[in-house]
Structures are given as C-alpha cells and as structure tokens.
Amino acid sequence: MYARARWPSAVPCADVWGDGHFLFGAHYLRRGGPAQITILDILNPDAPALASIYYIPPPGNQSGPEDVQASNGLLFTGNETSATGSDGAFVADVRDPYNPRYLGNINVPRFRRVHTLSYDPDSRFLYLANSRGPEFAVIDLRWLTPDAAPFGTISTPTWHVQNVGSSFVHEVYARNGRLYASAWDSGVWVYDVSNGASQPPRLLGSAPGNSTHSAVPSEDGRFIVTAEEFTGGGIKLYEAIPNASGGLDIVLRDSFTLPTSRATSAHQPFIKGNRVYVSWYEAGVQVFEINPDTKRLEWVASFDTSPYTGATGYNGCWSVYPYLGDDRILAGDIQTGFWILALEVPVLEGTVQVAGLPQIPQEFRFRVGFCRPSDGQTVATYTATPDSGGQYRIEDVRRGIYDLVVSAPGMLCTRVQNLSFAYGQATTLNLTLRAGDVNSDGRIDDADLLAVLFAFGQSGSGLPEDVNSDGTVDDADLLAVLFNFGSEC
C-alpha cells in the first residue's frame, strides 16, 4: 500500500466517506466548534483540491460531527459533545459539494448524542445510535430529496428499538435490509429492517463481544466483522448462518489483533469483496482477506498514517473508506489528516501471441483459470483482452500459488504450473497460444482439419472453424491447423 496524497488538517480528523469524486471528512471536536466538514475534490486522487469547508449552522455549530455519510446527494453527520446540548444528526444538500446547503436537523428525544448514524441509500431510512443507551432509532426519510426545502427539526422516530443489549449502542450500519448494531458490552446485534415502512425492526440474532465498537457485513451478508475498542482490542470475523426459526446464527470464525506495542486497538472496519479494511489507530490502515474456504482472516497489507506507535491512548487512524476503489482508499487520521491510499492488488500481466496466425484476431479474448495445485480444482477464472500489440493485464487476481489454464476459442489450451501471486507484485506470464483446436478437445489433429475442410467457404460470425475470426472459413484457417498440427495441450 502507498499514499497518493495527504490533506493535512489543523483540526482533528474523524470519520471519512467517499461519494463520486469527493471526500467528505468529519472533524473531531470535544467542545465549542465550529462544527465542520472538509470536502475534497479528488477527481485527481494524486492532487486533491478543496471543494469547500462546510460549517454546520446553529443549532449544530458548536458540536462535533464525528460520523459522516454522503449518499443520494445528501450529507448526514452524527454529532455529539457540544457545549450547548444541541447535538443529534444534521442534513445538508451536497449535490454541489462546492456549495453545500443546510437542510435541517434530527433531534429525537434520548438521541441527543449521535456518535454514529447510517443512511441506507436504497431504502432511504436513517438509523441513529444512542451513544448513551441500549437503543437505536429509525427514521423514514423516503420523502427527503436534496431539493427539499429546509425542514427545521425532526423529533419523532418511525421506530424506536430498545433493549439492544445492556450497555449502549455505539454504532449502527444498515445494508441490504439488515441493521447491524454494535451493542458495546453485548456484541453485535442484527435486525431485519427490510419492511421499515410498516414493520418495526425484528431481531435476527446476536453474538457476544467486548467493547464492540463497529460491526459491518460483507456485501452478501454472509460474514460480519466487528472491531473492539479497548487496549489490545482487535477484529472478529463472524459467519451469519440462517437458522430454522427465520433468524441468524452468528458464529465466531476468527479473530485478529495487533500487539499493544503497535497500537491501542482496531477502530472501524469495512468489507468490500473478500477484503476487510480496518482503521487501526496508531497502526494506520490494515487490510485482510477473508478466506472463504477456511473462514479465517489473513493479513495482506497496511499503510501507517500515524507517527505514533504503541498504545498511546487512541491516536492515529480513525476511519477508512474503501468503496471508491482500491486505487483510492480514503482514510482519516486524527492528527495527520485525510489520506488517499492505493492498495497494490495482485496482478497477472504479460504478452500473448498466437502461433499459426499472422496477427491476433479482432476482439480476441482469452480466459485464465486459476487451479489449486493440491486438487486441480478451478478456484477463479478471469478474462483478458490484449491490446493490438498483444499486451494484457488482469488486475486483482487471487493471492497464492496456482496452476494456470489458458484457453480461447479455436486455440489449444495452455497450462502453466506453480505461479505465485501476491499483493504489491505483478506476476509476468508471456504466452504463445496455438491456433487450430476447432473442436476444443485439447489436441490439433485430423478432426480439426476435417472440420475446417467441411466448413470451407462458409461465412458468418462465431463459426468454430473460422480460426482467425475473420468471418470466413478459408485457407488462412486451414493453414493455422496445419501449422500447429500434432500439438497437444
């Protein structure tokens, strides 16, 4: 991992979010404000530019916007710690991030201190954590669009869910009809919120934890990762398994922590694909893979945003946001500012040439199967489209050691054994594919020759006998078969 850019800030930084080509960064303020959000234009991720600093107007101007989310043209902040007692959630229109426009605030009784919130951009419901009690609130915001008129204050929740564990709800995160609540002393609690307009959230299951700070799901909902915020706290991987009673069994599969000689604790995770990205205080951003076979966490990369080392008392990296892409991972570090990082995913690249044809056919593509050497099973398949010079590059291939099987229509497949793929590394494979395996049986022989002869003179697209894909079965195709006659995969 490496840094593409850093945006230093004299005001302590907190949560970060990305939308389009903009970074939205919250600032951690204990007292007095001014409450502000830094908005950066990262169209060029190597040279971010200030779009605006959005100052939340009264009544939120003196509070700390610690949580931030920008979705559907709306900016939401979760605020607490004001001197005046006017915390809660605040909403702005950020369709033009250069000119944010205040819309209103959400101040539900008992939800004055909103350390975190989550807005589901699909259902358009907002969820608020009560950072001081075991409860969360649900607010139906389907009516709210960024061109709405300023709406003053919303004070009535659509649903108010209590007894979420026994301590307090530190964080809520809504995704794909489910709400993941971090119930601090009581671990992770998952609710069905798919019918928010007519039905209150329904508890699906929970699993115990210790100082559960954050809980986020994988995109398919199968895995949940929590971060535990205590000195020495790390991350935990759970599997959410549907049970016979319509709920979820949430089963602990793995955990990982860094020693306190490195950092205080993990803070905030996100899962994208099979990767887990975690802001880890003094240790910066740490990246893991979830191995789907072993259901274990495997550390793969990190970038240290913080000059601090060891358990210094919660300094360093507060937040990470991976969903803009691995070439622009956003991070917020309390002291060093907002960062744009790049993860160097495993890459397969090289050149391809085709024996038996004077040039690579038009719109030529080939497939690469990654097979486990232990049992030969194909665990991943990729498609490559070489340029006119035969150069190809496949980003984000599987990490590990694999046997590769390369195939393309009309071409003899090619096998390569024991190639290694790792983060921070591009593996080179230069290929020569042999044209003429018309019937794709792994050898070029008289069956292919006869097929071409029988089809000789035919024209059309997608003919298997049209080895060079020029639309006609003719002597060029015959020559390709003869050139490679007798070859086997």
Ligand SMILES: [Ca+2]
């Ligand atoms: Ca450090």
Ligand SMILES: [Ca+2]
């Ligand atoms: Ca054949």
Ligand SMILES: [Ca+2]
């Ligand atoms: Ca042809």
